[in-house]
Amino acid sequence: MQILTRALGEHFSIGEDITVSVIGVNGSHVRLGIEAPKNISVHRAEIYERIKNQDPGHLTIGPLVKR
Numbered sequence: 001m002q003i004l005t006r007a008l009g010e011h012f013s014i015g016e017d018i019t020v021s022v023i024g025v026n027g028s029h030v031r032l033g034i035e036a037p038k039n040i041s042v043h044r045a046e047i048y049e050r051i052k053n054q055d056p057g058h059l060t061i062g063p064l065v066k067r
Contacts, residue, residue: 004012011021017037024031034042043051 006012006022008022008025011019013019018040019035021033021035022030023033036042
């Protein structure tokens with residue numbers, strides 16, 4: 001695990017295609033903005049676990065679409 005220190009408004013990159021920005025800090029809560037290609041799904045861990053545990057025939061959640 002890599003541990004990074006970032007302040008509000010700063011960002012870091014994952015590879016060439018993904019950027020994670022710190023967009024808010026409120027006490028122990030941190031809001032992150034994630035920019036990634038549409039073909040890469042971004043989910044919170046608990047949502048990802050639900051998707052992994054679905055029956056193979058069920059419709060899974062696809063990539064989020066920017067609006």
